[in-house]
Amino acid sequence: MDPRLAKTLKIIAVTLFLLWTVIPIIFLVASSFKATGDIFDLPPVGDWVGMLKLLFFFKASFTQFRNMFIEGPFFTYLGNSLLATGLSVLISVPLGLLAAYALSRGRIPGKKHFYFWVISTRMAPPVAVMVPLYVLWRSFHILQTLPGLVLAYTTFNLPFSIWLLRGFMDSIPKELEEAAYVDGRGRFRAFTDIVFPLIAPGVGATVILCSLMAWNDYLFALILGGRAAKTIPVGISELESATSILWGQIMAGGTVLIIPMIILGLVIKKFLVTGLTMGAMRG
Amino acid sequence: MAKVTIKNLYKRYGKVEAVKGINLECEDKEFLCLLGPSGCGKSSTLRMIAGLEDITSGEITIDGVRVNNIHPSKRDIAMVFETYALYPHKTVFKNMSYPLRIRKLSKSEILTRVQRAAEILEITDLMDRYPRELSGGQKQRVAIGRAIVRNPKVFLMDEPISHLDAKLRAHMRGELKHLQKELSQTFIYVTHDQLEAMSMADRIAVMNHGLLQQYDSPHNIFNQPANQFVAGFVGDPPMNFIECILTVEDGWKLKHDEFELSLEDKVQQKVQAQTPQFSGALNVTLGIRPESITIKREKTKPNEIAGQVYITEPLGSDLIVDVTVGQERLKIKTTSSFEGDRGAKVFLEMVPDKIHLFDAQTSKSLM
Ligand SMILES: Nc1ncnc2c1ncn2[C@@H]1O[C@H](COP(=O)(O)OP(=O)(O)OP(=O)(O)O)[C@@H](O)[C@H]1O
Ligand SMILES: [Mg+2]
Numbered sequence: 001m002d003p004r005l006a007k008t009l010k011i012i013a014v015t016l017f018l019l020w021t022v023i024p025i026i027f028l029v030a031s032s033f034k035a036t037g038d039i040f041d042l043p044p045v046g047d048w049v050g051m052l053k054l055l056f057f058f059k060a061s062f063t064q065f066r067n068m069f070i071e072g073p074f075f076t077y078l079g080n081s082l083l084a085t086g087l088s089v090l091i092s093v094p095l096g097l098l099a100a101y102a103l104s105r106g107r108i109p110g111k112k113h114f115y116f117w118v119i120s121t122r123m124a125p126p127v128a129v130m131v132p133l134y135v136l137w138r139s140f141h142i143l144q145t146l147p148g149l150v151l152a153y154t155t156f157n158l159p160f161s162i163w164l165l166r167g168f169m170d171s172i173p174k175e176l177e178e179a180a181y182v183d184g185r186g187r188f189r190a191f192t193d194i195v196f197p198l199i200a201p202g203v204g205a206t207v208i209l210c211s212l213m214a215w216n217d218y219l220f221a222l223i224l225g226g227r228a229a230k231t232i233p234v235g236i237s238e239l240e241s242a243t244s245i246l247w248g249q250i251m252a253g254g255t256v257l258i259i260p261m262i263i264l265g266l267v268i269k270k271f272l273v274t275g276l277t278m279g280a281m282r283g
Numbered sequence: 284m285a286k287v288t289i290k291n292l293y294k295r296y297g298k299v300e301a302v303k304g305i306n307l308e309c310e311d312k313e314f315l316c317l318l319g320p321s322g323c324g325k326s327s328t329l330r331m332i333a334g335l336e337d338i339t340s341g342e343i344t345i346d347g348v349r350v351n352n353i354h355p356s357k358r359d360i361a362m363v364f365e366t367y368a369l370y371p372h373k374t375v376f377k378n379m380s381y382p383l384r385i386r387k388l389s390k391s392e393i394l395t396r397v398q399r400a401a402e403i404l405e406i407t408d409l410m411d412r413y414p415r416e417l418s419g420g421q422k423q424r425v426a427i428g429r430a431i432v433r434n435p436k437v438f439l440m441d442e443p444i445s446h447l448d449a450k451l452r453a454h455m456r457g458e459l460k461h462l463q464k465e466l467s468q469t470f471i472y473v474t475h476d477q478l479e480a481m482s483m484a485d486r487i488a489v490m491n492h493g494l495l496q497q498y499d500s501p502h503n504i505f506n507q508p509a510n511q512f513v514a515g516f517v518g519d520p521p522m523n524f525i526e527c528i529l530t531v532e533d534g535w536k537l538k539h540d541e542f543e544l545s546l547e548d549k550v551q552q553k554v555q556a557q558t559p560q561f562s563g564a565l566n567v568t569l570g571i572r573p574e575s576i577t578i579k580r581e582k583t584k585p586n587e588i589a590g591q592v593y594i595t596e597p598l599g600s601d602l603i604v605d606v607t608v609g610q611e612r613l614k615i616k617t618t619s620s621f622e623g624d625r626g627a628k629v630f631l632e633m634v635p636d637k638i639h640l641f642d643a644q645t646s647k648s649l650m
Contacts, residue, residue, distance in 0.1 A: 177336045177366035181355035182362040182439075183382035183429070193381075197372045 022226060025258070026055050039248055061164035065254035072249075077235040078256065083146060084221070085214040088153035092210050093203065096161030101191065103162070104169035105177075115166070118159045126156060130223055137224055144226035151222045153214040160213070161206050168202030169195065204268040209231040211264055215257075232257050285346030285436035285469055286311045287332065292341035293326045294493075301327040303488075303493040304341070309486075314463050314470045316480035319490035320516070325473040326365060326492075329439050331469060333362050333633045337369040346436055353383040358437075361430035365441040365473075367422045378412040379428045386433075390600035400428045403458060420447045424455075431462060445476065456482055477517045481505065491514045511646035512637055514570050520603055523576075523613045525569045526643060529554075531562060537569055537640075541609040542588040544569075547635040553650040554640060566643035573616035578604055579630050581624060592623045606631060 031039050038058060043050025068074040102108065103115055133152060134143070142148030172195055180190035197205075221231040230238075236253040239246040289311040294302035302324040309315040317325045330336040332343055334355035343350050350358050361382070369378050376397060383393045401407045414422055419623045427443050437553040444455045460483045474480055474587065480487045481501045489496040491513075497509040508514035514522045527537040527544075535546040535554070546554065555561070577588070588608055596603040597619060604615045606629060615631065624628055638647040 069394065092421065173366065175364050175366050176370060178333075178355070179362070179364060179368040179370070179429075180381075182333060182360060184356045184385040186354065186356050194370055 002088060023055070027107070028251055028254050028258075030055050030058065031248065032255040033060045033062070034058055034062050034248065035063050036248045043075075053251045055148055064248040068249050068252055073230075073254070074232070074235055075255070077230050077232045080146060080149075080225070080229050081215060081221060081231040081233075082125075082260070084149045084153060084225075084229065085211050087150040088157050088214045089207055089210045091150070091154050093155035093206055095158060096165050096206065097196075097203070099158075100165035100169045101164045101195070103166050105174070119163045121155060121159045122163070126219055129155075130219065134223060143224060144228040147231045149225040149229045149231075152220045153217065157210040157213060164206045164209070165199065168199040172198050208264060208268055212261060215261060284345075287315075287437055287469060287471065288342075288344045289328070289332070290342040290344075292328065292331065292343065293339040294324065294331060294336065295339045301493055302331070302339075302525075303489070305488075305494070305495045307488055307495075307498060309469060309471060310528060312467050314460070314472065314483060314485045316484035316487045317471065317473045317490060318477060318480040318484075318487050318516070319475065319496075321475055322525050323490045324493040325475070325490055326441055329362075329441055329471060329473050332437070333360055333439050334358050347569075350381060351364055359435050360437045360439055361433045362439040363426050363430050364442040367414075367426045369422055369425055371414050374411050374413055375406065375417070375425050375428075378414070378425055379432055382429065382433050396432045397428075398625075400432045403431070403462065411642040420451055423447060426458075427455075431466070434466075435468075437471060438463075439473075441473045442475070443472075444479070445474065452479075459483060478519065481517065487517075489516060507648070507650070508570075508639065509648055511570065511641040511648075514641070517572045518572055520573045520614045520616065522570045522639070523573050523611075524641075525571075525611050525613075527567055527569045529567045529640070537567070539569075539609075541611070542586075544586065544633065544638075546638075549636055550640075550650065557649045559572055567649060568641040568643050568646070569599050570639035570641060571613075571633050571637065573603065573614040575634045576613065576615045577632045577634070578606070578615045578617050578621060578623075579632070580627070582630045584632060587632050590629050590631055592625055592627045592629055594625060595621075595623070604629070 038061075041054075043054060044149055067172060069078075099118075103111060108114070131154070136149050137143040137152070140148075142151065175200070176194050177190045180194045181187075216233065217231070218233040218237065221229065221234045222237070225231060225234065232253060236257070239249050239253065287307075289305055289307040291303045292302055293300075295442065305324075305328060307315070317328060319325050327336060331338050332345075334350065334353060338351050345358060345360070370381065373381065379397045379400060380393045383396060385573050388396075397410075398407070401410065404427060406421060406424050406428060409417060409421060409425070414425070417425065422447055423443060427440075430438060430440070438460075444452050444459070447455060456479060459470075459472075463483075472480075474484065481504075484501055486498065486500055487504050488498045491512050497504055497513045499507075499509075504513060505519055508517065511524065515524065525539060527539045530536050530538060535551040537544040537546065557563070582589070590606040590608040590613070591608045593605040593612060596605070600619055602617050602619045604617060604623065606613050606615055608631070613631070641647065642649055
């Protein structure tokens with residue numbers, strides 16, 4: 001094929017894909033900045049200028065956000081979401097690193113079985129463990145508390161982080177640590193000086209994925225979090241009541257929900273420089 | 284600088300016995316080579332000295348201190364790995380200065396030491412590169428550099444120059460040997476290349492199948508190999524081996540279908556000393572190096588062996604001639620002035636005091 005034609009086709013394909021993925025997000029964000037009445041002010045079919053206006057040129061209003069955050073309780077929900085996600089990641093990733101190091105480098109009897117057990121806890125869908133967790137949480141009096149929710153997220157983030165980080169750890173040649181030992185470093189400093197920088201991209205990916213799982217969770221927050229630890233997804237679901245659906249606020253809630261993850265992604269992307277290990281070893 | 288002793292060293296990996304009872308003493312400031320074919324347990328031995336591998340049984344001391352249970356970082360050793368093991372996220376300068384920064388040396392001291400090592404290794408212009416931006420040979424030199432910036436008790440090197448091209452390898456052989464003398468440090472150097480061992484070592488420990496075959500100076504390893512393995516492993520082209528029968532009926536003689544050879548008095552005395560109660564006949568292996576056979580087109584002496592040229596391999600000033608003698612094939616090293624094509628009739632004479640005899644059963648030297 002003519003390379004110019006190929007390039008053109010590629011650009012068209014990418015553009016279509018972008019439209020497909022980005023337009024709903026633009027729609028979401030645009031709608032959240034509209035007054036309640038304007039949201040359903042749709043142009044007639046075929047009116048493309050009207051569509052553009054709908055997406056980009058409209059009268060901005062902060063009504064929705066004000067209703068949610070100043071008049072409504074969403075500030076608390078946002079706080080709960082951030083705390084539950086942040087704390088669960090802060091627990092899961094460091095502990096995951098330690099466990100992954102032990103599993104990757106240690107000579108532990110029965111290590112294979114232990115490892116399989118760890119990942120097997122992630123094989124069943126979360127709903128399957130909901131009832132037992134509920135009973136347990138109730139017995140420990142952590143039902144409907146923020147620590148309870150953090151712990152719940154940790155139960156599925158920790159195995160995931162162990163599994164993921166072990167994979168990254170295994171890909172780092174043992175000789176690099178050995179070289180650090182010979183150069184005069186003990187185990188811990190060899191880890192912080194050599195292993196950690198090399199798996200930093202993996203740690204970044206783990207942080208993102210664990211955050212996403214906790215941040216986007218609805219089920220655990222609804223059932224285990226309950227009234228006292230409502231998160232944004234739970235809050236959004238409550239905007240739909242028997243008598244009305246507050247679309248404007250739902251849109252605004254969605255916008256608030258995606259922004260932190262986009263920021264996190266952008267921050268971590270800087271550290272996701274892969275291919276560092278390439279070429280350190282022979283062969 | 285330090286003396287290293289190894290007593291009854293064993294290493295087992297599960298069912299694999301990699302090292303089966305090795306005893307070695309490496310003197311202070313000595314250049315010791317561990318030489319042997321692939322898989323003979325050289326790296327395992329070195330890694331146990333470094334502390335990177337658990338010792339199954341036995342004892343290692345460095346500078347008189349038993350180090351069996353001492354972490355590598357506390358053994359005061361520097362090591363060059365078979366796989367380079369450069370830190371991929373650090374530049375060449377950071378790689379080489381890492382052990383010095385750990386020891387909290389001053390900035391200027393670090394700079395001068397790294398600079399000096401880089402000059403020796405000719406890598407001064409690579410200081411800001413990352414390992415992934417280096418060729419194999421450059422990586423290997425950086426790995427050596429990271430070791431020689433230090434002043435450890437012992438340098439351990441695992442085939443540090445095996446992946447350089449021939450010319451650079453020849454250069455580095457000289458440089459490393461010079462370096463060892465200049466630093467006046469204990470070097471334990473692993474290689475499978477007999478030329479490296481012969482040219483650099485003060486003493487060579489030849490290993491095979493996890494066992495120490497001989498531990499001696501390069502001169503003695505070459506001239507008095509302890510067994511057939513050592514004799515065949517050291518020297519290039521390798522020693523020729525011919526199965527013969529040793530008899531004493533009418534004087535000490537080697538008998539072969541194609542020839543008969545009377546042993547020189549000196550050789551005979553040595554063999555006699557090794558086998559005091561020997562009488563009658565014994566299956567032996569005659570060993571003779573390619574350079575200890577002279578080759579001629581005309582028969583001039585009665586004890587010369589007739590053969591046929593199989594092929595010739597010119598090597599510049601030298602010429603290797605492969606000669607068929609009965610069922611045997613021998614390699615002879617001669618000068619390029621020799622003329623003789625494939626199939627030409629030739630006569631061989633073995634330099635009498637350059638022959639080696641090995642017990643055909645035990646393959647131990649009889650001399
Ligand atoms: N970690 C290990 N687990 C199991 N077997 C091993 C391990 N390391 C080495 N071996 C085995 O031990 C024996 C000796 O290995 P070693 O690496 O010491 O050989 P070597 O002399 O250094 O060989 P080479 O010249 O190929 O590097 C080999 O048979 C090898 O397969
Ligand atoms: Mg090896």
